[in-house]
Amino acid sequence: MNVTHQGKSRHYRTVWFDKARNRVRLIEQRLLPHKFKVVSTADYRETARAITDMIVRGAGAIGAAAAYGLAQGARAFRRRGLKAFERHLAKVHHTLAEARPTAVDPLNAMRGMLAQMTGDTVAGRQQQALAAAEQFAEDDVAHCKALGQHGEPLIREGARVLTHCNAGWLAFVDVGSATAPMYAAQANGKSFHVFCDETRPRSQGAILTAWELAQQGIAHDIIADNAAGHLMQRGEIDLVITGSDRTLGRTGEVANKIGTYTKAVLAKRHGIPFYVAIPLSTIDWELESGQAIPIEERDEDEVLSAWGVTPSGRRQQVRLANPGSNARNPAFDVTPPELITGIITPLGIFKPRQLWKHRAKLGQAAAIC
Numbered sequence: 001m002n003v004t005h006q007g008k009s010r011h012y013r014t015v016w017f018d019k020a021r022n023r024v025r026l027i028e029q030r031l032l033p034h035k036f037k038v039v040s041t042a043d044y045r046e047t048a049r050a051i052t053d054m055i056v057r058g059a060g061a062i063g064a065a066a067a068y069g070l071a072q073g074a075r076a077f078r079r080r081g082l083k084a085f086e087r088h089l090a091k092v093h094h095t096l097a098e099a100r101p102t103a104v105d106p107l108n109a110m111r112g113m114l115a116q117m118t119g120d121t122v123a124g125r126q127q128q129a130l131a132a133a134e135q136f137a138e139d140d141v142a143h144c145k146a147l148g149q150h151g152e153p154l155i156r157e158g159a160r161v162l163t164h165c166n167a168g169w170l171a172f173v174d175v176g177s178a179t180a181p182m183y184a185a186q187a188n189g190k191s192f193h194v195f196c197d198e199t200r201p202r203s204q205g206a207i208l209t210a211w212e213l214a215q216q217g218i219a220h221d222i223i224a225d226n227a228a229g230h231l232m233q234r235g236e237i238d239l240v241i242t243g244s245d246r247t248l249g250r251t252g253e254v255a256n257k258i259g260t261y262t263k264a265v266l267a268k269r270h271g272i273p274f275y276v277a278i279p280l281s282t283i284d285w286e287l288e289s290g291q292a293i294p295i296e297e298r299d300e301d302e303v304l305s306a307w308g309v310t311p312s313g314r315r316q317q318v319r320l321a322n323p324g325s326n327a328r329n330p331a332f333d334v335t336p337p338e339l340i341t342g343i344i345t346p347l348g349i350f351k352p353r354q355l356w357k358h359r360a361k362l363g364q365a366a367a368i369c
Contacts, residue, residue, distance in 0.1 A: 001169040033211035044073035051099035058171020060140045063105030067133035074129040101294040103245040143279035144175035146346035151181030159192040165199040165257035166208035167243025177277040194220040201302040232270040252337030252352025253290035264339035277344040290334035303327035
């Protein structure tokens with residue numbers, strides 16, 4: 001996406017690799033929308049912390065960050081011997097895999113990389129690691145562009161679209177998933193309006209999606225999370241499009257940012273189409289139930305307080321909740337397939353329960369069919 005920064009417009013990806021310095025480059029998303037900054041991670045441990053601390057977040061973006069982190073760790077190995085290299089790589093993989101457990105993109109990205117690292121030498125496998133990571137990033141961009149092509153017809157002229165959290169360019173390497181149909185519709189000259197759920201507790205909708213849409217010049221309003229039902233009841237929302245952090249290929253269940261399930265229930269109640277947009281790396285073909293998806297529980301402080309910017313421009317955290325009270329902070333929930341109108345994929349739109357039937361077409365390995 002093109003970003004206007006310090007009076008200049010430049011195209012940025014959310015995450016990329018600095019080969020010369022063996023560093024992962026990331027947009028520091030915690031500072032947006034008040035400050036735009038690019039940071040580097042010096043080693044795979046820092047890359048994992050950047051994922052955990054949400055310097056980078058979003059399914060495809062953390063998938064690419066994990067892929068680059070695995071390549072970063074592989075390239076940092078200086079000893080001899082494939083056995084020692086494999087032990088080192090297993091440690092790198094474990095560190096990155098544990099950074100955020102709900103999303104499946106990092107696991108799929110690294111699994112694909114390891115399958116391609118078959119060289120006879122350490123140097124050969126190190127080269128293959130970076131090539132595979134770069135390929136994952138390129139595939140992510142291509143998939144998101146295809147999501148836009150397939151999802152664009154859903155957005156009619158004058159449509160009022162609700163989205164939840166941030167499944168935009170910042171959540172992927174480029175373009176985004178839920179926003180891809182919006183950007184394609186804009187490119188085709190359609191006029192429409194987007195409602196961005198604020199998405200507490202981290203407010204990714206108010207902070208990130210709204211910033212993206214403003215950069216892109218798309219009309220939008222930020223709404224409180226609890227306002228969506230009111231607008232649906234008044235007939236002011238025509239369509240809902242969200243992203244996903246893990247979609248089960250066997251059942252069609254979708255794990256996404258907390259509050260997604262609530263919006264799906266409301267959409268069903270009011271007869272509003274509810275779509276989920278995903279690249280193929282977001283599909284989990286192994287788990288058999290949404291109850292088995294590991295739901296990340298983050299620090300209660302995210303619920304009890306908030307970050308903002310003072311009139312003087314200083315970034316500051318303030319306490320919101322009653323002193324002495326505790327909080328629960330599940331980061332994701334699971335939406336069942338009967339509440340989902342369709343899954344927008346790079347290969348077309350499928351009913352949730354059709355994913356398994358079309359697993360070969362969607363890239364499922366024949367070994368587990």
